[in-house]
């Protein structure tokens with residue numbers, strides 16, 4: 001064994017029990033000694049049978065087990081442990097030559113593996129990560145329970161550690177008044193998280209008001225946010241409250257904040273600094289006391305460098321930042337999301353769907369999801385509607401799941417309706433333009449002869465981003 005190992009903060013980990021399974025007595029004692037010095041409760045087993053007895057009789061959190069032992073292999077032991085208690089995390093210790101079997105063990109549910117001679121520093125990090133994950137999961141369970149108990153934000157599915165982190169932060173900041181900036185690609189769940197921040201916090205019995213800055217022309221956006229008096233501009237035929245006013249005491253969700261034109265950014269910044277505003281055409285000062293949660297799929301820091309987004313506004317919005325990773329970077333979330341969506345759409349469509357075939361799930365696991373969770377949701381909705389049997393088959397999934405991602409040819413069977421043909425044609429034109437412009441949207445929009453905003457709208461509509 002080698003390596004350097006600083007002491008942990010004991011109070012955080014004292015509650016964790018680690019069972020060390022090793023048939024080589026010196027190694028067993030040395031590992032057990034090291035781990036108890038770290039502050040863990042440690043149990044020892046010299047063979048797999050004793051290990052199983054220990055697991056049955058004590059509350060074990062983590063098992064650190066040798067891979068090759070007389071009587072029972074590490075894999076068999078792993079299977080037995082998982083059968084007794086699937087939440088026990090198993091780390092396999094293996095010699096260099098057997099790394100492949102260790103990765104097989106991971107497929108069977110081992111949390112990780114470590115090669116011999118054991119690098120104690122790496123072992124310490126491995127165990128630390130597992131402990132932190134376990135802590136997060138139990139905290140999230142609690143938070144989720146609180147969320148459902150208070151104002152239900154059902155249906156947030158978060159199995160991956162990345163999404164667990166996101167939920168954890170959302171839960172922690174729910175009661176504060178700090179502005180929040182949620183970033184992430186289109187369809188990753190930014191609005192869902194914004195809602196959970198609102199509904200799990202102290203503002204939950206005040207309104208949650210959303211404004212989508214990309215959906216409104218620049219001229220309307222200002223009056224949408226701040227409201228206007230009758231006659232304030234052509235077409236203002238009556239007084240109208242803005243979203244700041246409607247969100248009074250609650251949360252104002254400013255979606256696609258990167259689309260706000262510079263002139264309006266100045267005004268928004270002033271409102272956030274002074275916490276007051278006026279309706280357009282009025283000089284009565286109103287209080288702005290909604291909590292601000294903003295979201296964007298654009299790189300605001302790059303926009304600051306380009307001069308299209310104000311740095312001071314960015315700092316005002318980004319007091320707490322939450323980044324939601326794209327679905328392709330957290331594929332562990334795909335199976336539970338599929339499961340949740342199948343149930344939802346089966347019930348909405350009064351269909352009995354038992355599940356999804358292994359081939360269909362494989363295809364879903366491999367796909368890149370440019371439109372993230374929204375795209376997966378649409379795929380499942382469509383498949384539930386289309387499937388004839390009780391199991392969703394690969395043939396029920398859209399053809400693009402079996403294609404190379406760059407293909408730009410619209411795939412037509414001849415049975416499509418007119419709008420479907422138009423959609424397929426538009427998509428192929430857009431893909432073509434993006435490919436010719438090296439994926440630069442400004443340039444692609446020029447090639448297509450449409451505005452960049454219009455292009456972004458189409459990309460979002462067709463879940464192509």
Ligand SMILES: Nc1ncnc2c1ncn2[C@@H]1O[C@H](COP(=O)(O)OP(=O)(O)OP(=O)(O)O)[C@@H](O)[C@H]1O
Nearest residue numbers: 155156157185186187188189190191192297373374
């Ligand atoms: N973790 C999740 N669990 C369950 N459903 C989810 C999850 N994440 C996203 N969804 C669903 O995916 C869809 C898209 O989510 P949402 O509108 O929150 O994404 P967004 O990032 O705000 O999208 P956009 O950038 O396009 O505004 C919604 O129907 C939402 O309910």
